[in-house]
Amino acid sequence: MSEELDLFSERRKSLRVDLEFEAVRLSWQDASGELQAADGICIDLSRHGIQLAYGQPFKVGELIEVTFNPGTDAQNTVRGQVCRCSPANDTYRIAMQLF
Numbered sequence: 001m002s003e004e005l006d007l008f009s010e011r012r013k014s015l016r017v018d019l020e021f022e023a024v025r026l027s028w029q030d031a032s033g034e035l036q037a038a039d040g041i042c043i044d045l046s047r048h049g050i051q052l053a054y055g056q057p058f059k060v061g062e063l064i065e066v067t068f069n070p071g072t073d074a075q076n077t078v079r080g081q082v083c084r085c086s087p088a089n090d091t092y093r094i095a096m097q098l099f
Contacts, residue, residue: 025070026054028062042068043093050080052094058082064096 022042030036040054050066058064060082067077080096087093 025067027065053091057085057092
């Protein structure tokens with residue numbers, strides 16, 4: 001019995017962050033230098049990267065701020081650079097390297 005429990009025990013030493021399809025706020029500067037903001041969905045988050053779903057494409061190299069829990073006491077913002085953007089059904093999957 002104890003052997004079965006060991007097979008399913010958590011191997012990570014750090015806490016997991018459950019962000020599957022979590023709403024986030026995206027902020028960026030458009031080509032004219034205007035600050036833009038819109039809602040997106042966090043698909044996955046790791047120590048060095050994030051994958052998002054958003055309705056419009058971003059250019060590779062574009063800088064974006066991602067805010068989790070916007071407008072709450074738990075608000076937290078990370079910054080990153082788009083390294084991949086690909087169409088997926090009616091949205092785009094955006095992969096970013098975090099700074």
